[in-house]
Amino acid sequence: MDEAGLILFKCDSVKQAKRIRDAFDVYFLLAPPKGTAIAARLKGLSATFPQVSQQLILLEAFLRDHANKFDDNVYAYMDHRVVIHHSPAQYVRVLLFA
Numbered sequence: 001m002d003e004a005g006l007i008l009f010k011c012d013s014v015k016q017a018k019r020i021r022d023a024f025d026v027y028f029l030l031a032p033p034k035g036t037a038i039a040a041r042l043k044g045l046s047a048t049f050p051q052v053s054q055q056l057i058l059l060e061a062f063l064r065d066h067a068n069k070f071d072d073n074v075y076a077y078m079d080h081r082v083v084i085h086h087s088p089a090q091y092v093r094v095l096l097f098a
Contacts, residue, residue: 003029004041008052011059014073015066023073026059027088030095039095060097063089 001009007029010022030038045052063070067089074088 002041003034003038004045007038007042007059008045008055011055014059014070015062020073021077023070023088024077027074027092030092035095042096056096060093063093067093 007026010019010026013019014022014026016022029035042052042056046056047053067087070089070092071087078084
């Protein structure tokens with residue numbers, strides 16, 4: 001399984017209370033330097049396979065409707081010495097859905 005497959009696996013589980021680490025995993029995988037390439041792969045798969053598109057729709061809805069929850073879950077696992085100047089949910093939304 002590559003990074004795109006791992007993200008697809010977590011698109012629905014990211015919203016579950018017992019799976020808060022999944023938000024960090026999605027954000028981390030889409031971070032530089034490989035994030036843009038992984039996002040392009042997901043977009044390509046989504047255009048070809050309806051199942052992939054459906055999984056990404058689940059992620060997009062969670063990012064849109066529960067951005068603060070996604071952000072909090074990312075921050076819970078992020079090294080506190082790392083400072084980011086953007087919302088992780090917004091970053092993922094722009095990268096995958098803009």
